Amino acid sequence: MSAPVRLIVLGAGGNSLGVLDAVEACNAVAGSARYEVAGILDDIPANLGRRVLGYEVLGPVAQARRHADCRFVNGISSLASFREIPAIVRRAGVPVERFETVIHPRATVATHAVVGRGSVILAGSVIAPEAVVGDHVIILQNTSINHHSRVGDYATLSAGITVLGYVDIGRNAFIGGGTTIAPQLAIGESAVVGAGSVVIREVPAGRVHAGNPARELPGSQYALD
Numbered sequence: 369m370s371a372p373v374r375l376i377v378l379g380a381g382g383n384s385l386g387v388l389d390a391v392e393a394c395n396a397v398a399g400s401a402r403y404e405v406a407g408i409l410d411d412i413p414a415n416l417g418r419r420v421l422g423y424e425v426l427g428p429v430a431q432a433r434r435h436a437d438c439r440f441v442n443g444i445s446s447l448a449s450f451r452e453i454p455a456i457v458r459r460a461g462v463p464v465e466r467f468e469t470v471i472h473p474r475a476t477v478a479t480h481a482v483v484g485r486g487s488v489i490l491a492g493s494v495i496a497p498e499a500v501v502g503d504h505v506i507i508l509q510n511t512s513i514n515h516h517s518r519v520g521d522y523a524t525l526s527a528g529i530t531v532l533g534y535v536d537i538g539r540n541a542f543i544g545g546g547t548t549i550a551p552q553l554a555i556g557e558s559a560v561v562g563a564g565s566v567v568i569r570e571v572p573a574g575r576v577h578a579g580n581p582a583r584e585l586p587g588s589q590y591a592l593d
Contacts, residue, residue: 372400372401372402372403372404373402373403373404373439373468374403374404374406374435374437374438374439375391375403375404375405375406375438375439375440375441375468376405376406376407376408376409376426376432376435376438376439376440376441377391377405377407377408377409377423377440377441377442377443378408378409378410378429378432378440378441378442378443378444378456378460379408379409379410379442379443379444379456380408380410380412380415380418380420380425381410381443381444381446382446383443383444383445383446383488383506383508384408384420384443384444385420385421386443386488386490386508386509387441387443387470387488387490388405388420388421388423388443389421389472389490389491390470390471390472390473390488390489390490390491391403391405391470393472393473393474393491394470394471394472394473396473397473405423406426406435406438407423407424407425407426408420408423408424408425408426409425409426409427409428409429409431409432409440409460410425410428410429411428411429429456429459429460430459430460430461432459432460432461432462433460433461433462438466439466439467439468440460440462440466440467440468440486441467441468441469441470441486441488442456442457442467442486442488442504442506443488443506444456445506445524445542447542447560450524450540450542451540451558453504453522453524453540454504454521454522454540457486457504457522464485464486464503465485467485467486467503467504468486469483469484469485469486469487469488470487470488470489471483471488471489472489472490472491472492472493474491474492475489475490475491475492475493475494475495476493476494476495477489477494477495478495478496478497478498478499479497480497480498481495481496481497481498481499481500481501481513482499482500482501483495483501483505484501484502484503484504484505484521485503485504486503486504487501487502487503487504487505487506487507488505488506488507489501489507490507490508490509490527491509491510492509492510492511493507493508493509493510493511493512493513494511494512494513495507495513496512496513496514496515496517497515498515498516499513499514499515499516499517499518499519500517500518500519501513501519502518502519502520502521502522502523502539503521503522504521504522505519505520505521505522505523505524505525506523506524506525507519507525508525508526508527508545509527509528510527510528511525511526511527511528511529511530511531512529512530512531513525513531514530514531514532514533514535514551515533515534516533516534517531517532517533517534517535517536517537518535518536518537519531519537520536520537520538520539520540520541520557521539521540522539522540523537523538523539523540523541523542523543524541524542524543525537525543526542526543526544526545526546526547526563527545527546528545528546529543529545529546529547529548529549530547530548530549531543531549532548532549532550532551533551533552534551534552535549535550535551535552535553535554535555536553536554536555537549537554537555538554538555538556538557538558538559538573539557539558540557540558541555541556541557541558541559541560541561542559542560542561543555543560543561544560544561544562544563544564544565544578545563545564546563546564547561547562547563547564547565547566547567548565548566548567549561549567550566550567550568553567553568553569553570553571554570554571555567555570555571556570556571556572556573556574556575557573557574558573558574559571559572559573559574559575559576559577560575560576560577561576561577561578561582562576562577562578562579562582562585563578564578564580565577565578565579565580565582566579566580566581566582567581567582568581568582569581569582571584
């Protein structure tokens with residue numbers, strides 16, 4: 369029996385709870401320790417030494433390179449922080465092969481789907497055949513990515529989202545919970561779609577759309593890197 373993968377989660381917030389739950393569920397299904405959680409790294413000083421689901425916050429993200437025997441997965445993403453995900457991953461200072469892809473055992477990933485490095489897929493989510501999920505993507509519970517759709521690196525998809533066929537979600541985009549995206553649309557890089565939206569037209573890069581049908585919110589453009 370191979371030794372468990374020593375894993376460190378980046379972030380002590382709500383999404384990291386889902387990541388840790390997925391890790392524990394993987395261990396339960398395997399009947400042995402597939403993963404050994406070494407702890408959490410978080411940049412909020414007040415979180416140092418705090419325990420999250422029993423796992424200790426060891427220090428800031430930049431200390432990742434000190435943990436040479438560990439792999440990493442990012443759990444940091446919210447409307448306030450999602451655009452920082454690329455910088456957070458860079459701050460860890462470890463190569464992409466040191467990032468672990470964590471898939472909850474109650475998620476379904478088709479044989480002919482592709483999921484990148486360091487991505488997280490939580491319980492109840494479905495990745496259909498010919499769908500492509502990039503690196504460092506966070507997909508929360510009960511979200512479906514249909515056939516031939518693509519999710520760019522660093523994107524965040526909240527819970528209960530339906531992405532229909534041939535949709536292209538850009539790098540570092542944020543899709544709010546309960547959203548439906550109609551087929552053959554593009555959501556641009558760093559765009560935001562508000563919770564509960566029904567998207568029937570393209571969302572340009574850096575823009576915020578919300579509603580049913582989703583429309584641009586005035587004065588809400590994000591500056592792109």
